[in-house]
Amino acid sequence: MTSPRPRLLQVRGLTRRFGEVTVVAGLDVDVASGQAVVLAGPNGSGKSTVLRCVTGADVPTEGSVELDGRPLDERDPAVRSALAVVMDDLDFFPDLSVVEHLDLFAKAHCMPEAEPLVDEVLAEVGLVAQSGQLPGTLSSGQRRRLALASAFVRPRRLLILDEPEARLDVDGVRWLTERLRAEKGVGLGILMASHHPGLIEAVADEVISLGGPS
Amino acid sequence: MDVLGDVYVAVFATVMFGSMLANVVLNVGRVSDELCVTRGCHEARSLLPWTVALAVLVVTLALSRLLGPVFVTPAVGSWLLPTPVDRAELLRPRLVKILVICVLGVCPIVAAAAVLAGFGVGPTVGLVGVSALLGVAGVSLVALAQRRQGPVARLVTWSLALALWATLLTLATRRLPLVGTPEVFSTAWLAVLLAAGVAAVIATVRALRSLAHLRDRAVTPGGQLAPGLSGALASLDLALLFDVLLAHRWRRHDAVRPRRGGPSGLGALLWTDLTRLRRAPQPLVTLAAVVVVPYAGVVAGAGRIVVLVAALAGFLATLPLLSGLRVLVRTPGLARLMPFSVARLRWAVLVVPTGLAVLFGLACGPAVGQGLEVPAGAGLLLGLAVGLSGLASAVRWVTGRPPDYSRPLVSTPAGGVPTNLYGSAVRGFDVLLLTTAPMLLAPTVRGGEASLLLTAVVLAYLTGRR
Numbered sequence: 001m002t003s004p005r006p007r008l009l010q011v012r013g014l015t016r017r018f019g020e021v022t023v024v025a026g027l028d029v030d031v032a033s034g035q036a037v038v039l040a041g042p043n044g045s046g047k048s049t050v051l052r053c054v055t056g057a058d059v060p061t062e063g064s065v066e067l068d069g070r071p072l073d074e075r076d077p078a079v080r081s082a083l084a085v086v087m088d089d090l091d092f093f094p095d096l097s098v099v100e101h102l103d104l105f106a107k108a109h110c111m112p113e114a115e116p117l118v119d120e121v122l123a124e125v126g127l128v129a130q131s132g133q134l135p136g137t138l139s140s141g142q143r144r145r146l147a148l149a150s151a152f153v154r155p156r157r158l159l160i161l162d163e164p165e166a167r168l169d170v171d172g173v174r175w176l177t178e179r180l181r182a183e184k185g186v187g188l189g190i191l192m193a194s195h196h197p198g199l200i201e202a203v204a205d206e207v208i209s210l211g212g213p214s
Numbered sequence: 215m216d217v218l219g220d221v222y223v224a225v226f227a228t229v230m231f232g233s234m235l236a237n238v239v240l241n242v243g244r245v246s247d248e249l250c251v252t253r254g255c256h257e258a259r260s261l262l263p264w265t266v267a268l269a270v271l272v273v274t275l276a277l278s279r280l281l282g283p284v285f286v287t288p289a290v291g292s293w294l295l296p297t298p299v300d301r302a303e304l305l306r307p308r309l310v311k312i313l314v315i316c317v318l319g320v321c322p323i324v325a326a327a328a329v330l331a332g333f334g335v336g337p338t339v340g341l342v343g344v345s346a347l348l349g350v351a352g353v354s355l356v357a358l359a360q361r362r363q364g365p366v367a368r369l370v371t372w373s374l375a376l377a378l379w380a381t382l383l384t385l386a387t388r389r390l391p392l393v394g395t396p397e398v399f400s401t402a403w404l405a406v407l408l409a410a411g412v413a414a415v416i417a418t419v420r421a422l423r424s425l426a427h428l429r430d431r432a433v434t435p436g437g438q439l440a441p442g443l444s445g446a447l448a449s450l451d452l453a454l455l456f457d458v459l460l461a462h463r464w465r466r467h468d469a470v471r472p473r474r475g476g477p478s479g480l481g482a483l484l485w486t487d488l489t490r491l492r493r494a495p496q497p498l499v500t501l502a503a504v505v506v507v508p509y510a511g512v513v514a515g516a517g518r519i520v521v522l523v524a525a526l527a528g529f530l531a532t533l534p535l536l537s538g539l540r541v542l543v544r545t546p547g548l549a550r551l552m553p554f555s556v557a558r559l560r561w562a563v564l565v566v567p568t569g570l571a572v573l574f575g576l577a578c579g580p581a582v583g584q585g586l587e588v589p590a591g592a593g594l595l596l597g598l599a600v601g602l603s604g605l606a607s608a609v610r611w612v613t614g615r616p617p618d619y620s621r622p623l624v625s626t627p628a629g630g631v632p633t634n635l636y637g638s639a640v641r642g643f644d645v646l647l648l649t650t651a652p653m654l655l656a657p658t659v660r661g662g663e664a665s666l667l668l669t670a671v672v673l674a675y676l677t678g679r680r
Contacts, residue, residue: 057546074550075680081553091545094464095490095537099472107482108552115474132472136465150551 007032008158008189009054009072014063016049023049027063029191029208031158036180036190036203041210047193048088050210051162054191055085067158081109084156086164090147092135098122098146099131106153118153124175125149141167148176159183161192165199177202232322239326246330250515254388258514259331261385266327267345268378270320274349275371278356280462283312284428285436295430302426305433309357309421313350320349336399340407347410354417360432361424379503386509435462450638453614457544460537480554480562487538487566497534501574504531508581508600520585521600521653524578525646528604532571533611538563540612560613560677568605575601586657596653599665603649606669606676611642613676645672 011029015022024046031037039047052058054065056074065072072079092101099118106114122128125145135143144167151159159180165173173196180190180203194200200207250259277283284305286295294304324345328338352370359367396403442458470493476485491498508524516523539560542549549559575598582600583593617638623630637644649672652664 055550057550075555077553077555080550083550085547085550087547090547091541092548093486093538093541094461095493096486097470097472099474100486100489103474103476104482104486105551107476107478107485108480108554110478114478132469134464134467134470136461137468154551 007069008067009191010064010066010069011050011054012064012066014050014053014065015061016046016053016058017061024053024060024210027208027210029054031189031191033157033189034184034187035205036184036192037206037208038200038204039191039193039208039210040195040200045210047210048162051085051087051160051191051193055083055087055160057087081155082157083160084151084154084158085160086147086151087160087162088166090150092143092146094134094136097132097134098127098138101135101146102149102153105150109154111154114153121149121152124152124179126172126175141169141172144168145172152179156188158189158191161190161194163193163195165194165196173199235322235326239329243330243332247332252515254513255515257388258385258510261381262331263324263327263333263341265378265381267324267341268374268381270323270345271348271352272371272374272378274316274320275352275356275367275374278312278316278353279367279371280436280459281440282357282360282433282436283353284309284357284360284425284433285440286433287437287441288434291430291434291437295433300426301428302422305425305428306422309354309425313353313418316349316353317346320346333396334398337396337403340399340403343407344403344410347407347414350414351410351417354414354421357421358417358424361427361429363432379506382506382510385513386506388513435466438462449617450635451614451616452638452641453540453544453612454616456533456540456612460540480558483538483552483559483562484565487535487563490537491535491566497531498570500534501528501531501570502577504528505574505577508578508585512581512584517585518654518657520582521596521650521657522646524582524597524600525603525607525650528571528574528578528601529607529611529642529646531574532567532605532608535567535570536564536608536612539567539609543613556680557674557678564605564609564673564677567608568602571601571605572598573601574604575599586653588657588659592659592662595659596657596662596665599653599662599669600650602669602673603646603665606649606672607642607646609673609676610645613679614638614641648672 007030009029009031011027014024014027014029016024023044027050029037029050039050041047049058053060053063054072056072067079067082074080074083096104099122102118102121103114106118111117119128122131125148127142127145127149130138130142135146138146144164148161148164151161164176164180168176177199180192180199184190184203184205190203192203246259250256286305286308290304295301321342325338325342328341333341355370356367439458439462442462443455446452446455446458473489473492476482476488504527507527508520511520511523542559542563549556552559554562576594577597578600579594579597580590582597583590586593586596588596615634617632617635619632621632621634623632625631649665649669652661652668655661656664
């Protein structure tokens, strides 16, 4: 008999209304270490809204979000260290190159051996040749890879990803699948929204289907 | 009928506001005649039209370079440029329109400066004519350079900016011989006017001929920039304007030489600011150059107003140093990637600009001290307060929130207007007035200390709020 995995994230009764429209109603989500939970559903079903409420980018109308049994407050530096978030709207410094961005994230988190780690992740996401480019010159797929790379050059216990497969090519999705499986393997929790059946099947331990707004 | 009505309103408004402005300028000129009695004031006043003309040319060239000057809308870029349509035919009206706008912009400003300086009618007409023609020549030169994307336009712009700075420097160091105010239209004016005219005609003809050879990539970036700028200006969202310009400036660079290394933790953010300065030292040069402004103000007899002049110069020159802060404010997702509170994060990216603002303030100290007629030590403290006041104003500018259309709107003849829309236009200037007020009211060490305290409170609020 294996011991139960420690619970990282607990969401209870999450509700988000925009005026008369209820986008998410009474949602419960649990994510444990080494577990991947995927939010699935059509456009507008509230996947990104849930992730925004969990990460503190939005405020739920009702419900609670706890990390390690304590209310999740994204202003807390410890929470920021634990959560690696890649949402769809991530923007970059227009005057810093690709590698300088990753160096900044790694060093801000005081990662030991930051530069070799950044080089490794750059090679993994296929951006070595673009390391001196500015974000404004990258393609949308390359910008997505840079956003994902930003999550892998820093400490993390819970990955929160909003449609991480978006704008990635076939090889990119394959790499992402393997990477997320590896992240799970070393005990990280994953909460993500996705439309990609192959990625969901390969990574998800639990799939939560969200309906449309009411 | 609607068109006629609109034309009537446009003409009526132009005539009404134009006559009001002309009246104000003439009255100020008369008042200046009575009040400007010192040699320094005379020097500054006689220099005014020349410095204004130079400044207008620099701004004209800078705007031309920013937009192209020839540019097409994204729709024209997508649908017409790829077709076999005659490109010169397509672009000619655009260049002509820009040249007309240039003339309409340059003439009233230079004319106002000449009238303020007490120029006679003939020399005023001469200076306005020369400035307009040189403006046309400059814009056409930039249009010519647009074809090859060479450094000529940049060199000319920087040379004119350098000339402007040198003029201010000679005034500030009291090395300028009294220029005097010309009363009559001499043959020298005619010769210069003719030379400027010839330059304008040659440059314009060559620019018009070059239009057929302009590449797609030369005319579309300006078209992408223009809607962003007009949108930001329409909503008076000046911070958005900053974003648009910043993105446009760096989009023209394909790649840079990465600079790695540096400390960990909050120091990593400081390192990126230093990287920015090494990569693009222009903001540093500008900040150092504008130190001359308060000194010129002292010579011109500005008195206590030197405080405002120095703080305003610091405010505008500090803005380009705050790109890191601006990006973090506008992109909460980026800030969330780092393990720091909002306030610590913002303070970290303010370390370098604060250090430079302190140096700027100390460099302005003697001028501020002279303007306020206080001892040298007190002048340094007041200069420090002025430098930090400029920084606080710039921070207020870049941390401003956009107009909030989700709140109740105020009904106006122009439609619903967000309550914070009009406040956006004075953002930064409000903090500048607030933080310099103690020094203006009490030009003593106490006034400087009160100003520093107010600046600290403002900065703490602006960096701490979410």
